[in-house]
Amino acid sequence: MTRPDTPRDEWSVRSDDLFGEGATAKATVDEHGIVTQWNEAARGLLGYRPAEIVGRPAAELLHDSSPARAEVPAVLRSPSPPGRLNGRVTLLRRDGSTVELGLLAHRRTSSAGAPEWLIVSAVPRAGDAALDEELMRRSFLEGPCTMAVYDTGLRLRWANHDLERVMGLEQEEMRGLRIPEILPGPESESAERTMRRALETGKGQRLELATPMPGHPRPLAWSAVVAPLLDDEGRAAAVMLSAHDTTAQLTARQRLTLLNEASVRIGSTLDIDRSAQELADVAVPALADFVTVDLLPAVHDGGEPRPGPPGGHVLLRRVACRSVFPGCPEAVLEPGQVAAYPEFSPAAECLKAERAMLNRVTDPAVARWADEAPERAAMIRRFGLHSTMAVPMRARGTTLGVATFSRHRRPEPFEQDDLLLAEEMTARAAVCVDNARRYTHERHTALALQRSLLPRTLPPSTAVEVASSYRPADSRSGVGGDWFDVIRLSGARVALVVGDVVGHGVRASAAMGRLRTAVRTLADVDLAPDELLTHLDDLINHLSDETENDNDGADSGEAVGVTNAQVGATCLYAVYDPVSRRCSLARAGHPPPVLVTPDGTATLLDLPSGPPLGLGSLPFETVELELPEGSLLALYTDGLIESRERDVDKAIDTLRRTLARPAASLDGLCQAVLTKLLPGHPTDDIALLLARTRGLDTDSVATWELPDDPAVVSRARREAAERLTAWGFEDAAFTMEVVVSELVTNAIRHATPPIRLRLIHDRALICEVSDGSATAPHLRRARAFDEGGRGLLLVAQLTGSWGTRQTATGKTIWAELTVPAL
Known part of the structure; x- marks a missing residue:
């Protein structure tokens, strides 16, 4: 090919030459091979007028030597002819001469709905070779x-x-x-x-x-x-x-890839700072050289920002940044610092306008902001920042903060497509940050609720020395419903409780509070462990019924999603008596406790499991053990021993070995257990309660078996007064005589033998009168001329507390008299 010197503007093409019908010979042939149409170009090519050829077989135009003469009838007879035919044929002109032409035949449907063939052929023209040469030249040059x-x-x-x-x-x-x-x-x-x-x-x-x-x-x-x-x-x-x-296509693919990467990497946790940092990590260096993420302080704290766009100066807290340089040397603020952004700064402007903004560093507003903040101006000059994008972070109609993208190492400025990409990435990050904010708010609420419901200090007791620890789950799992409690009971006894409500969040914490209150109420009635769990099981079923009613009345799908889980829990309840040194235990689907005897032997107690609370109609069983003084009981929730990184049996062995080791204090032993067993990020709440048993010596307890005779009342009063004098409580002897007199008299008058009087010297003076009747007394108001009905009222006024509890042989009425410590 040669390169002609002809100027391109001197070359032109006539439209009638290009598009004129005379340049193409056309004819139509029906399915039987009969010519149905014939145009003027076909007449000029072969010499036949339309009247001379229409209605005749098209095969008559084929020369005998043409292979098509035999092929055409076969095609016409075919049940499934091709949609197109092409090739060179030899045709007969009207004057008897022949001409070889290239034909193209298309099978189609006529206006009448019958199949036909459209046959076309280009009419040769003078000068085509020169035109072709010119077109080839220009197709190369101007393609x-x-x-x-x-x-x-x-x-x-x-x-x-x-x-x-x-x-x-x-x-x-x-x-x-x-x-x-x-x-x-x-x-x-x-x-x-x-x-x-x-x-x-x-x-x-x-x-x-x-x-x-x-x-x-x-x-x-x-x-x-x-x-x-x-x-x-x-x-x-x-x-x-x-x-x-293909730069545009490659850039579009890169942007889609980056957007897909953002959707995968951003929001991997429910942590606000981490979600913001993931946005910065994805954007650098693929989109920008330096990215910062700043949030409104209320958002970062998990609270609700003020409605509407912020105006004037805006306070923002830096939560994330990323640079192409190690250590983010461009950053003026460290993560966690709060700064005021003037209203003409890109961050404040985009928040006020609620739309993304693309800026050059030479823009007046940006230059003014840099001038009023010398440290920022120095940073811009040092690194050569030339193009920025400020994108507001908005989710669910709430403004959360702003993400700023900057370039200094890449010479090309941001384009509008870059702004769209930054908006899409920031929008996805904003939803993740808002999810984390909402979760943080709920977690803080649940933690506050749970801490308010858990005992802040454990009550002092002569029965046991106790230590406890509670660890909430990490931020991914949410706060659970674990709880523990130590409850003082009558007769110097103490109840130890550990429980776990199924689920996490505010609802689990609220359910835990209700169950803890119920346990304390039932413990005050002095029920046996198995009976207490039975009543607690009934309460769980009532709570589940209330939950189902809440679902039926929910106004939205979101509400249903929050309340559609049934309430369930596990619990371990133990009662220890320091007088008899016996411990009664029952559990409802809870991990069994570990007992460490004074000789250092650690054993996992084999207690009947019992079903979890909430199943209903299934019994619980109480086991009674005699514990040597100085024994250690370890009660815990399943989060202590269940972990993805460790087998449960191995965890229990580790727990036993750790508890068996000597420790300076129970608090130190608690920390040792948690350090040994807890993973870096526990996925469930953990409650641990350690109790070392004590015993009351025989000098602190006095017991008398009394006959069913009113005359014994005076002897009981006298012996009780002598015992108090021996203990050094002469000042309380008269009051105790009155209490003993009333309780023993009631037992003789209204109950059945055997009758027993017991005095216990604990933190208070305890008087207990047991009898063989299961009927519990109650206070009543005596009328002026009634001979009785004033005894229990007198006991209630003279003592700090009193009550009754059922026993295997009847009941025990007790009263505690508070006295100053010796």
């Missing part, structure tokens, strides 16, 4: 692709206008040079190797590359085809390179 021709030495021979534009060079400036000499770099060397391979193999090659180009701010991506140009003998005489600029 939409970047094209060049290289000789067998891989030196440029021809370049089209688009290549000149891309390179910024004229053809004559590049002619005779190799690609690496025109555009040095590894990409050019790779392209030359591909061209050489095309010359050697004679086959076309494909090439994908991205390379910096002179005059372009960013590398351009190319999809190129290298094809050998063969001479008449089939040898490669040159090679053509045809390339398409």
Whole structure:
């Protein structure tokens, strides 16, 4: 091909030559091979007028020597003829001469709905060869692709206008040079190797590359085809390179990839700071060189921001930043610091406008902000920040903060497409941050509720020495419903409780509070452990019924999602009596306690499991043990021993070994257990209660078996007074005499034998009268002339507390008299 010198504006094409009907001979043939239409171009080509040929078989126009004469009838008879036929045929003219033409036949449906064939052929015109040559020249020069021709030495021979534009060079400036000499770099060397391979193999090659180009701010991506140009003998005489600029498509794919990466990486936790940091990590360096995320202080604390866009100066807390440089040297603020942003700063402007803003650092507002903040101005000058994007973080109609994207190492400024990408990434991050904010708020509420419901201090007791620890789950799992309690009972006894409500969050904490209150109320009635768990099981079922009613009345799907879980719990309840040194235990689906005897033997108590609370209609069983003084009981929730990283049996063995080791204090032993067993981020709440048993010596307890005789009352009063005198409580002897007199008299008058009087010297003076009747007394108001009914009222006024409890043989009425310590 030669390069003509004819100017392009002197060349023109007549539209009637290009689109005139006279340039194409047309005819239609029906399914039987009969000509149905014939145009003027066909008449000019073969000489037949339409009236002479329409209605005749089309096969009569075929010369006898034409192979089509035998093929056409076969095609017409075929049950499934092809949709198109093409080839060269020899036709007969009207004057008897022949002409060889290329025909193209399309099978179609006529306006009447019958199948027919449309046959077309181009009418030869004078000057077509010259026109073809010109079109080929211009297709190379002005084609939409970047094209060049290289000789067998891989030196440029021809370049089209688009290549000149891309390179910024004229053809004559590049002619005779190799690609690496025109555009040095590894990409050019790779392209030359591909061209050489095309010359050697004679086959076309494909090439994908991205390379910096002179005059372009960013590398351009190319999809190129290298094809050998063969001479008449089939040898490669040159090679053509045809390339398409795919930078826009590559950039779009990169943005989609980045957006997909953002959707995967952002929001991996329910932690506000982590979610914000993940946005910065994804954006650098793929989109920006430096990214900061600042939140409104109320949002960062898990609270509700003020409605509407903020105005004026805006207080923002830095929560995340990321840079292409280690350590984020561009950052003026450290994470956690709060700064006031003036109303003309990009951050404040985008928050006020509630839309993303694209800025050049030379913009007046940005320059003014930099001038009024010397440290920011110094940072901008030092690193050469030239382009920024400020994008508000909004989720569910609430403004949370702002993400700022900056460039300084990449020379190209942000474009509108970059702003759209930043908006989409920030919107996804904002939803994750808002989810984390809502979770943080609920977690803080649940923690506050749970701490308010758990005992702040354990009551002092002569029966046991206790220590406890509670650890909430990490932020991913949420606060659970674990609880523990130590309850003082009558007769110097103490109840130890550990429980676990199923679920996490505020609802679990609220359910835990209700169960803890119920346990204390039932413990005050002095029920046996199995009876207490039975009543607690009934309460759980009532709570589940209330939950189902809440679901029925829910106004929205969200409400149903919050309340559709049934209430369930596990519990371990133990009562220890320091007088008899016996402990009664029962559990409802809870892990069994560990008992460490004074000799250091640690045993997992084999207690009947019992079903979890809430199943209903299933019995619980109490086990009674005698514990040597100084024994250690360890009650805990399942979070202590259940972990994904460790087998439960191994965890229990570790717990037993740790508890068996000597410790300076129970508090120190608590910490040792938690340190040994807790993972770095526990997934469930953990409650641990340790109790070391004590015993009351025989000098602190006095017991008398009394006959069913009113005369014994005076003796009981006298012996009680003597015992108090021996203990050093002479001042309380008279009051105790009155209490003993009333209780013993009631037992003799209203109950049945056996009758027993017991005095206990604990933190208070305890008087107990037991009898064989199960009928519990109650206070009543005596009328003026009643002979009785005033005894229990008198006891209630003289003592600090009194009550009754059921026993295996009847009941016990007790009263505590508070006395000053000796």
